[in-house]
Amino acid sequence: MAAPCLNGASVLSWRREQLRLGGAASALDWLLDLEGGISWQALQQLRLEPNSTVNLAVPLERLEAIWQRHCNGQEPLQYLVGQCPWRDLNLRVAPGVLIPRQETEWLVDLALHTWSQHSRSNGPQLWADLGTGSGCLAVALARAWPESKGVAIDRSAEALQQAADNLAAEEVSERVEILQGDWWQPLQPWWGQLELVVSNPPYIPKAVWQQLDPVVRDHEPALALVGGEDGLEALRAIASQAAEALAPGGWLLLEHHYDQSDAVAALLRSAGLKQVEAHTDLEGKLRFARAQAPERP
Ligand SMILES: C[S@@+](CC[C@H](N)C(=O)[O-])C[C@H]1O[C@@H](n2cnc3c(N)ncnc32)[C@H](O)[C@@H]1O
Numbered sequence: 001m002a003a004p005c006l007n008g009a010s011v012l013s014w015r016r017e018q019l020r021l022g023g024a025a026s027a028l029d030w031l032l033d034l035e036g037g038i039s040w041q042a043l044q045q046l047r048l049e050p051n052s053t054v055n056l057a058v059p060l061e062r063l064e065a066i067w068q069r070h071c072n073g074q075e076p077l078q079y080l081v082g083q084c085p086w087r088d089l090n091l092r093v094a095p096g097v098l099i100p101r102q103e104t105e106w107l108v109d110l111a112l113h114t115w116s117q118h119s120r121s122n123g124p125q126l127w128a129d130l131g132t133g134s135g136c137l138a139v140a141l142a143r144a145w146p147e148s149k150g151v152a153i154d155r156s157a158e159a160l161q162q163a164a165d166n167l168a169a170e171e172v173s174e175r176v177e178i179l180q181g182d183w184w185q186p187l188q189p190w191w192g193q194l195e196l197v198v199s200n201p202p203y204i205p206k207a208v209w210q211q212l213d214p215v216v217r218d219h220e221p222a223l224a225l226v227g228g229e230d231g232l233e234a235l236r237a238i239a240s241q242a243a244e245a246l247a248p249g250g251w252l253l254l255e256h257h258y259d260q261s262d263a264v265a266a267l268l269r270s271a272g273l274k275q276v277e278a279h280t281d282l283e284g285k286l287r288f289a290r291a292q293a294p295e296r297p
Pocket of ligand 1: 098099133135153155156201224225
């Protein structure tokens with residue numbers, strides 16, 4: 001089917017028709033932009049000039065089929081189009097791997113800020129990303145620190161394949177090693193040398209996950225979301241070996257649930273880390289923790 005050239009009035013009328021199926025207008029506009037090639041600005045322009053024409057990147061039938069699957073089966077649009085814009089990247093995503101969230105973008109900024117605040121070098125010699133998923137954090141850090149080596153860890157083989165694809169697409173594969181395993185365990189050869197480690201681990205309590213919107217609960221991997229009964233299982237495991245695995249003075253940066261800040265700080269302190277700090281997301285919620293390994297005598 002050829003990609004059509006349509007006038008504004010017919011695109012807007014098609015859009016109204018689709019919204020009768022359900023779904024959010026912002027989601028449909030996201031689909032029109034990413035898959036249809038009509039940006040939000042172009043859509044506004046069509047409203048002002050409904051007789052003007054626009055070229056769609058794909059036939060309307062394709063957009064309609066995706067929208068129906070999204071509305072009827074609650075499938076995430078990112079999986080259906082196979083991509084997800086995140087920071088300045090356009091990441092590939094597929095079922096079996098968590099769709100990167102906007103709030104996690106802040107973990108990259110916190111990592112870059114931490115390094116520039118405390119070191120004069122251009123980046124850590126060795127950094128790691130625990131639970132890399134799509135590889136979003138690893139790709140962003142590898143691009144920001146071209147002279148550093150990174151290691152990206154995940155237990156899921158599907159996630160590691162996706163991370164490998166995203167690292168390759170951004171041409172940073174040679175700077176990031178990918179290893180399968182449980183948190184710090186695959187990093188054992190480098191214990192004591194890791195200068196900065198980021199992690200966005202699964203942290204949703206099981207009972208909260210059971211109540212999540214089906215678009216998340218029924219389609220995104222539970223391994224990426226559920227942190228056991230209290231949500232803290234992965235955070236506990238990561239905190240417990242951090243002082244040993246990090247380089248002396250090395251940094252650990254974690255994302256967590258909005259109500260876990262005190263619990264995570266307590267875990268980090270009792271694991272022997274120092275300079276434990278809570279950091280807010282853009283909405284002012286305490287969603288991140290930062291801590292430093294002690295200098296060894
Ligand atoms: C919340 S997702 C984060 C993915 C990605 N870093 C992001 O921010 O979008 C958590 C990731 O941790 C991985 N994971 C879960 N348990 C793990 C374990 N025991 N060891 C290593 N990775 C694990 C999951 O497969 C998932 O990819």
